[in-house]
Amino acid sequence: MTTASRPIALLHGWGLSSKVWAPLQAHLGPNTLTLDLPGHGSAAPAGDSLDAWADALASQLPNGAVLVGWSLGAQLALHIAAHAPHKAARLVLIAATPRFVQAPDWPAALPEATLSGFRADFDTAPDATQRRFTALQAMGDGRRRDVTAALNQALTPADATHHAARASGLKLLADTDLRASIGN
Template identity: 60%
Template sequence: MTQAIVLLHGWGLSSAVWAPLQAALDPSLNVRTLDLPGHGNADPAGPTLESWSDALLAQLPENSLLVGWSLGAQLALHLARHHPDRIARLALISATPRFVQADDWQAAMPADTLADFRRSFDLEPTSTQRRFIALQGLGDARRREVVNGLGRAATPPGEARKAALADGLGLLASIDLRSAVPQIRQPVRLLHGAGDTLMPVAAAEWLADTLPDGRLSIFADSGHAPFLSRPQDCASLIEGFARD
């Protein structure tokens, strides 16, 4: 059994987003939540994937089950590839190796759409963040519940956080982990909502096919945040995986 379960949230949110999942997990488990750099109560770490990874690595216990969602899942993949001694296994929710489309990668958001989000965030950060949160509720049978939960856990994009949140959007635009995925040797459990319109299921299917030890579970009637709309189902899968 892994020593700790560590939860990494997605862009624009905070570790508070995990509250429903934490409530559903067995309280005897050693569950920890981390804020991404510049999110929640965490200090900014700079604009690069390596700087964000290093900031998180400093807080990770050895032999962790790292649970990453969205941008947090990308960071988890990067950490597992480069620091396998610290991470025993991964559970990735709404994961993708690349967030934006390319000529050889269509299971993603159009690059122009994310570029528009970045421009809008520079001018109107609060309304842009709300629009991004609203997208994450699409395709979910409990859409209102999901959007409300995300909104309560959002990191306000005031002057103290705006630059770090903009750096996070920059990471979503630039990260491409496809070449690293075949080198990840830890067991990986993938959880994905069938109705996820922000990140197509095809991205998770590619990961399941390409990872040396990957397995995918798809949740019907769920969107980008199944741990909010189906916390008990997600908790059951994560608990079983942790105890393997």
Template identity: 55%
Template sequence: MSRPLVLLHGWGLTARVWEALRAPMADVPVYAPDLPGHGDAPAVGSANLAAWTDRLAAGLPDGATVCGWSLGALLALDLAARHPRKVARLALIGATPRFVAADDWPHALDAATVTAFRSAFATDPAAVLRRFVALQVMGDARRRDVGAALTAALSTMEPDPARITALADGLAILAGTDLRGTLPGIAQPALLLHGEHDALMPADAARWLAPRLPGARLEIMAHCGHAPFLSRPADCAALLENFHRA
């Protein structure tokens, strides 16, 4: 049996976002769960990355190629470090070990911007989700098509208010996680795909990350924003499939 492929999506979305990437890889066994509190998945009830990772790990196969995008990339890194039997190979899209800038970490969003984003979500979550989509398509040559695909894959916040709480927990994880110290414990081979014009997470984050992962290959995708697998799905699928089958 061929190695399974696990796809972990980003904040505020659902596994539906992977449809364009999955289409060229129809013969690969794929597990694409919704993240906790997203789509149909129950919430963890915690703003703790490890708790979310542990929930996901319980339902994933061993020995998979785990591909994470954005928040999903943080989860994939944590899986590789703390549940290594689950991860044979590690693919990261739009990845960073830390989403928020600090004195020793310039490759990220300004802390004040992240704080304002979280505050706005508390009062108008739907507007923040729309803004988040707009940030992801900035700099992308196919921004209209990518924006439509992201909007179609947004996680619903109705009718259970607990869904809004779960998404707020996800924002808290993005704001509070720093996995730079975890990287030396990751042994799996890695592939990094990153949009050249990613306005949400600068490509310099991936350039910093790549040499700190074992034998990592970094591909900067020209004319793409934060979701290169939607802007250039065939190219990303070919890179991912070649890495997965290696």
């Protein structure tokens, strides 16, 4: 199978839905699949472990796909590639890191206190926190307002089921360390 004929699967980041990929999908064509992360968009929750989330996504993937992952979606793509390599022929990673939070031997990441504060804010004011998060994604962009508005249109619904999944997603970002699986 040539790279051009491979299916492309797009995995969004935390708190968003697959709607975020609509402009890109229009350019990539009909061989493109957009998946909602567990408990995001229209997808059912899948527990609170990285394995459970990756298994839920992998079950929807054709073999030999090009996985395009953004942030948490990138961590899931990395995990799928390591644990179900027949599903991932190639990886395209956007804003990706095998470990989201700093460690003594991993300083080029978000300080743990910053993510802990974000999680605490999300617990008390989830919608405002999520909108602040989308605004941060657009910082420095000349079209900041348009980008923020587009991201806000792709947010996961703010109901109890989705809240639990978004909280689980933040926990995954806090706890996941894939450095060993990528050869550090």
